[in-house]
Amino acid sequence: MNLGNLTTEQRNPASANIDKCSTPEMVKIINDEDKKIAGAIEKVLPQMTATSKLQV
Numbered sequence: 001m002n003l004g005n006l007t008t009e010q011r012n013p014a015s016a017n018i019d020k021c022s023t024p025e026m027v028k029i030i031n032d033e034d035k036k037i038a039g040a041i042e043k044v045l046p047q048m049t050a051t052s053k054l055q056v
Contacts, residue, residue, distance in 0.1 A: 015029050041048070 012033065014033060018026055018029055021029065
């Protein structure tokens with residue numbers, strides 16, 4: 001499997017310079033990126049529901 005083709009395995013421009021940030025800046029960058037997860041999951045809730053029904 002070539003993980004380089006997965007969008008989750010690509011560099012994130014928002015955190016490209018995180019190693020040069022102060023701790024509060026780092027935490028904000030991480031938190032801002034984490035906020036995107038709930039919205040992305042919400043978009044696929046029907047598919048997640050259908051998949052989980054197959055598992056039961």
